[in-house]
Amino acid sequence: MGREKVFLSGNEAVARGAMAAGVCFASAYPGTPSTEILETLGTFPEIEAQWAVNEKVAYEAAFGACIAGRRALAACKQVGLNVAMDPLMTTAYSGVNAGFVAIVADDPGMFSSQNEQDTRRVAPYAKIPLIEPSSPAQAYYYVQEAFKISEQFDIPVLLRLTTRVSHTKESFEIDFRRSCVDKKLDKNPRKYVMIPAHARPRHVDLEKRILALKDFSEQSDLNLAQINDRSIGFISSGVSALYAKEAYPQASFLTLGMPFPFPVKKVKEFRRKVRKLYVIEELDPFLEEMLKQEGIDACGRKSSWRCGELSPSAVKEIVSRKERSPQSRKSRRPLLCPGCPHRPAFYVLKKLGLYVTGDIGCYTLGALQPLAALHTQTCMGSSIPFFEGISKMRKGEKVAAVIGDSTFIHTGISGLVSAAYNGTKGLIIIMDNSITAMTGGQQNPATGLTLQGKSFKKLSLEKICVAAGADSVDVVNPYDIEKMEDLVKLRMQQDALSVIISRYPCKMIDRSKGPLLYIDPEKCKKCRQCLALDCPAIYEEDFCFKINELLCTGCGLCKNVCKFEAIRERRKQ
Amino acid sequence: MKRKDPEKEPLNILFYGVGGQGVLTAAELCALAAMADGYHVKKSEVKGMAQRGGSVESYVRFGRKVQSPLPMDKDIDLMVCLYAQEYPRLKDELRPGGTDLFPYLEKAHYAVGKNKIFLNTYMLGVLSSFLPIKEKSWLGVLESKLKKSGQENRDFFLLGRKEGAEK
Numbered sequence: 001m002g003r004e005k006v007f008l009s010g011n012e013a014v015a016r017g018a019m020a021a022g023v024c025f026a027s028a029y030p031g032t033p034s035t036e037i038l039e040t041l042g043t044f045p046e047i048e049a050q051w052a053v054n055e056k057v058a059y060e061a062a063f064g065a066c067i068a069g070r071r072a073l074a075a076c077k078q079v080g081l082n083v084a085m086d087p088l089m090t091t092a093y094s095g096v097n098a099g100f101v102a103i104v105a106d107d108p109g110m111f112s113s114q115n116e117q118d119t120r121r122v123a124p125y126a127k128i129p130l131i132e133p134s135s136p137a138q139a140y141y142y143v144q145e146a147f148k149i150s151e152q153f154d155i156p157v158l159l160r161l162t163t164r165v166s167h168t169k170e171s172f173e174i175d176f177r178r179s180c181v182d183k184k185l186d187k188n189p190r191k192y193v194m195i196p197a198h199a200r201p202r203h204v205d206l207e208k209r210i211l212a213l214k215d216f217s218e219q220s221d222l223n224l225a226q227i228n229d230r231s232i233g234f235i236s237s238g239v240s241a242l243y244a245k246e247a248y249p250q251a252s253f254l255t256l257g258m259p260f261p262f263p264v265k266k267v268k269e270f271r272r273k274v275r276k277l278y279v280i281e282e283l284d285p286f287l288e289e290m291l292k293q294e295g296i297d298a299c300g301r302k303s304s305w306r307c308g309e310l311s312p313s314a315v316k317e318i319v320s321r322k323e324r325s326p327q328s329r330k331s332r333r334p335l336l337c338p339g340c341p342h343r344p345a346f347y348v349l350k351k352l353g354l355y356v357t358g359d360i361g362c363y364t365l366g367a368l369q370p371l372a373a374l375h376t377q378t379c380m381g382s383s384i385p386f387f388e389g390i391s392k393m394r395k396g397e398k399v400a401a402v403i404g405d406s407t408f409i410h411t412g413i414s415g416l417v418s419a420a421y422n423g424t425k426g427l428i429i430i431m432d433n434s435i436t437a438m439t440g441g442q443q444n445p446a447t448g449l450t451l452q453g454k455s456f457k458k459l460s461l462e463k464i465c466v467a468a469g470a471d472s473v474d475v476v477n478p479y480d481i482e483k484m485e486d487l488v489k490l491r492m493q494q495d496a497l498s499v500i501i502s503r504y505p506c507k508m509i510d511r512s513k514g515p516l517l518y519i520d521p522e523k524c525k526k527c528r529q530c531l532a533l534d535c536p537a538i539y540e541e542d543f544c545f546k547i548n549e550l551l552c553t554g555c556g557l558c559k560n561v562c563k564f565e566a567i568r569e570r571r572k573q
Numbered sequence: 574m575k576r577k578d579p580e581k582e583p584l585n586i587l588f589y590g591v592g593g594q595g596v597l598t599a600a601e602l603c604a605l606a607a608m609a610d611g612y613h614v615k616k617s618e619v620k621g622m623a624q625r626g627g628s629v630e631s632y633v634r635f636g637r638k639v640q641s642p643l644p645m646d647k648d649i650d651l652m653v654c655l656y657a658q659e660y661p662r663l664k665d666e667l668r669p670g671g672t673d674l675f676p677y678l679e680k681a682h683y684a685v686g687k688n689k690i691f692l693n694t695y696m697l698g699v700l701s702s703f704l705p706i707k708e709k710s711w712l713g714v715l716e717s718k719l720k721k722s723g724q725e726n727r728d729f730f731l732l733g734r735k736e737g738a739e740k
Contacts, residue, residue: 007608111619135615135642168642169601169616171608239642246641313646332591332659334627 003175010165013136014075014103015040017143021099022179023047023073025065027058029410030439031077032112033166034105038075039442042451051442051451054380054410059084059102063091063156066100067192069183071147075103078119079379083411085122088156090194092126093202095154095209097186099147105161108282109309112438114360114379116307118283120237123158123260127210130260131159131222132238137172139165142257145222151181153209153216162282164239164309214261222257225270232319233274235267235291235298236281239310244280246312248319262290271296278319282310336365338537339513339553341433341504345402345478346373347533347561348485349429354398354492357390359383359412361404362438362506363431370532374402381411384428388419391426398492400427405461406436406444413468420469420497427491428470428499430461433506441508461501471496478502481560507553514554515569519545523566530558530567577650579612579705583636585644586700589663590655592629599655599693600631602714603700607635609710617642628659653700654678655693672703677736684732691729694719698733708734 008016015037026049028038041049052058055076065072081104088102107113123130131146133139146157190198217223233252234244241255254270271277277298279288288300304324336343346366349356350373358364358374359382367374376386387401403412408430436442443449448458465473476484491498521544530538530545537551538558559567577584586603590596597618604616618631632643649666652673660675667673681695701711712727719726
């Protein structure tokens with residue numbers, strides 16, 4: 001392909017860089033801000049790129065490809081890596097055959113996550129090298145370096161992005177040549193069968209490998225010092241380095257593209273050259289603690305800076321020893337889309353006054369006022385076990401679990417199996433909108449379509465629920481609110497473990513519209529029943545309730561809940 | 574007003590509005606036009622829950638060399654708000670002496686009338702009259718990226734560009 005001018009996001013750059021590195025296998029479960037890595041890799045027919053059911057499976061499938069002698073990667077968001085921690089920790093012992101890179105995208109500021117954990121800490125915990133690009137252009141090259149390091153040191157490499165790297169686009173020039181690594185399938189039980197007798201020597205070996213990597217980190221150009229004005233120096237990594245350069249263009253910089261293993265000598269040398277050293281980093285004091293551990297004198301941040309993302313102006317405030325000022329910027333609240341099939345389901349659940357354990361997906365928005373029909377949400381798959389614990393301890397309480405189709409497949413199935421096995425009774429509702437919606441509409445086993453839109457097997461949610469031990473499985477269209485309500489009531493009364501699959505496609509996928517609706521001001525009694533549905537198409541103006549005809553999908557839910565027949569279909573002219 | 578020279582320091586443009594409005598596409602077109610003129614461009618966006626009608630904002634920075642994807646606070650040279658109700662949220666990000674294109678939003682609504690889908694194209698036209706990017710580069714990007722209604726997009730862009738030039 002040769003030289004090309006590109007305008008790529010960090011995620012696209014990682015994908016293109018991995019292609020240049022000759023990656024043959026890539027797997028992920030969608031998760032903002034990492035999703036586009038696999039979406040981009042899925043456009044290259046020459047490699048196996050796939051959506052796995054969860055991050056652990058993604059990691060393991062990709063690692064299998066690495067044992068087979070082909071370069072492979074697994075990608076996920078920060079909380080996704082938690083799910084893959086089990087194989088991550090032990091594959092560090094095993095080491096690799098062909099190069100293996102785990103890519104993780106952190107979300108400082110929590111634009112679309114439930115926490116802002118700092119994945120940099122995983123590197124010393126698992127004893128694997130950490131690579132951190134600052135920009136898309138760097139991401140393109142650093143991912144290629146990561147594969148080389150993985151093979152040279154026989155170790156999985158962690159490549160860490162953040163939202164501002166993943167979702168920034170940059171113009172740059174690439175010289176694309178696809179390299180090829182094709183090793184033999186590695187038949188070496190001492191590396192890949194981690195029984196204690198094998199794991200013990202591998203642990204000893206891992207400690208040696210990480211020491212060797214420390215020397216590499218001292219020499220590598222990934223850790224780059226730029227000496228300008230010697231009165232002020234900055235040590236940083238990732239996008240924070242660019243914020244520092246923006247705020248203090250004349251200063252000296254040590255940018256750590258490989259923050260772990262920490263290049264102590266290089267840092268000490270840089271320290272000697274500058275009068276004052278500041279540490280600029282987002283989230284945890286990761287670099288700051290390393291500096292302190294080595295007794296290197298540097299100015300860290302006040303602890304209030306451990307929350308949220310940074311910016312160039314934030315760097316100035318950190319240098320002037322200020323606390324982070326409370327963030328006052330108000331954003332519009334996200335809403336379920338007009339025509340979203342979760343809305344009628346939540347309408348019913350709220351009406352029946354249930355305590356609802358929720359999960360991760362668009363339907364988490366059902367927790368917000370005025371729908372306010374969802375009461376817990378922690379991590380992928382937590383709804384069913386939370387439901388089990390609550391319902392067993394509070395027998396009189398009306399409790400139900402709500403989980404999306406993709407989340408159910410991710411880690412919900414095991415919760416259902418465990419609940420059934422342990423004699424749990426009650427109701428689980430699968431909100432099946434037939435897509436992985438929150439991350440922008442990816443396919444999953446229940447749609448039967450792959451990342452490339454191919455079809456091999458389609459998972460039957462009905463059958464798997466029966467096999468897992470559900471006493472009954474009903475499928476209902478949530479827009480039939482009377483039927484939905486009767487069914488929920490019936491199943492709640494029974495002494496059984498019931499599953500209701502509330503099935504209707506996501507409005508972002510099926511964009512068809514029903515008849516247009518309007519509110520008749522003569523009949524409207526302003527009871528606000530329709531506003532309580534929290535539909536973006538219904539609004540109040542000049543003391544009247546109105547329907548925005550551009551936004552309205554004609555789903556008819558508001559018409560059904562209006563007691564005064566004030567919402568009517570517009571006659572076609 | 575003293576204009577910045579992107580050869581010396583990057584120009585900062587902020588696009589904002591609500592999800593589903595084409596805010597990100599407008600920012601993308603601007604970034605591509607600057608790139609076509611040989612500038613180094615970075616574009617950053619916040620779109621977490623954009624599809625669901627939440628707030629959307631995108632920063633485009635271009636010059637000889639751009640470091641940070643985010644500019645300094647209150648250092649926006651050109652503000653492009655595409656949704657009137659969102660305007661107060663970020664209006665204070667304009668730098669002293671910067672240009673706020675908000676007064677053109679009403680003109681844009683008036684100019685496109687029922688053809689609301691061309692609102693952003695008109696506003697891009699207005700923006701273009703304030704930027705040192707060649708008209709040819711803008712039109713090239715519009716033509717290659719907006720396949721549907723190419724002629725109308727071109728017309729509304731030029732209409733906005735003319736309006737912006739009459740300052």
